[in-house]
Amino acid sequence: xxxxxxxxxxxxxxxxxxxxxxxxxxxxxxxxxxxxxxxxxxxxxxxxxxxxxxxxxxxxxxxxxxxxxxxxx
Numbered sequence: 001x002x003x004x005x006x007x008x009x010x011x012x013x014x015x016x017x018x019x020x021x022x023x024x025x026x027x028x029x030x031x032x033x034x035x036x037x038x039x040x041x042x043x044x045x046x047x048x049x050x051x052x053x054x055x056x057x058x059x060x061x062x063x064x065x066x067x068x069x070x071x072x073x
Contacts, residue, residue, distance in 0.1 A: 023057035029066040031056060036065040045072045 041047045042062035046054040053060045055068055 024055055026058050029068050031066040033061040033064045035063055039065050039069045043072055045070045
C-alpha cells in the first residue's frame with residue numbers, strides 16, 4: 001500500500017486528522033487516582049466518561065486528579 005501512496009504524492013503529503021494527536025502520559029502530569037483539594041477528573045473539562053480524558057493517556061478514574069485539571073463551568 002505504501003507504494004500506492006507514493007504514486008499519489010507520497011504519504012508525507014496526506015492530511016493529518018486533528019484527533020490523531022498523542023496524549024500525555026499520566027506520570028508526566030502527576031495523575032493520581034484520588035482527588036486533590038476537592039478537584040477531581042469528573043468535574044474537569046477534559047474528562048470523557050466513563051473513564052477517559054481528552055489529553056491524558058490511559059484509563060482515568062472519575063475521582064482522580066492531575067496537573068491539567070480545569071474545572072468545568
